[in-house]
Amino acid sequence: METGRAGAQKKPAISRTTAAAEMWALSAARRPIKVRSSTRDEIDRYWRMRRMIEEDHLLFAQKAAARIRAKALKEEDHRRFEELLKKMMEEEEQTGGGGGGNKAPGIGIKDW
Secondary structure (H helix, E strand, O other): OOOOOOOOOOOOOOOHHHHHHHHHHHHHHHOOOOOOOHHHHHHHHHHHHHHHHHHHHHHHHHHHHHHHHHHHHHHHHHHHHHHHHHHHHHHHHHHOOOOOOOOOOOOOOOOO
16 A cells, blocks of 8 residues: 555645635625615606706707897898998999999809
8 A cells, every 4th residue: 555645635626716706705795785776766767857858958948049049140141231232232333334344243143
């Protein structure tokens, strides 16, 4: 019979994965469990919907204000355009170019 290493006491074989799993299980047992409340979920859902509604109302108000500004701007642009036409007509009358000049108009739709 051989004595020596073979007769020595053997240590139990523990794999690394088993040891890691045991350590994780112990640490997980120490952590508090996170409890989800259905009431809290309902409250969170309510505030998300409320925020979405408020954002929609804000966007609607911004669009309405932009439309009003655009309408006012269009009227102002139209007024400026009319003033520019009057000014150009007055300048043309002063220079005496009302007859048969071959001058292209500065404003208007050009033929394609």
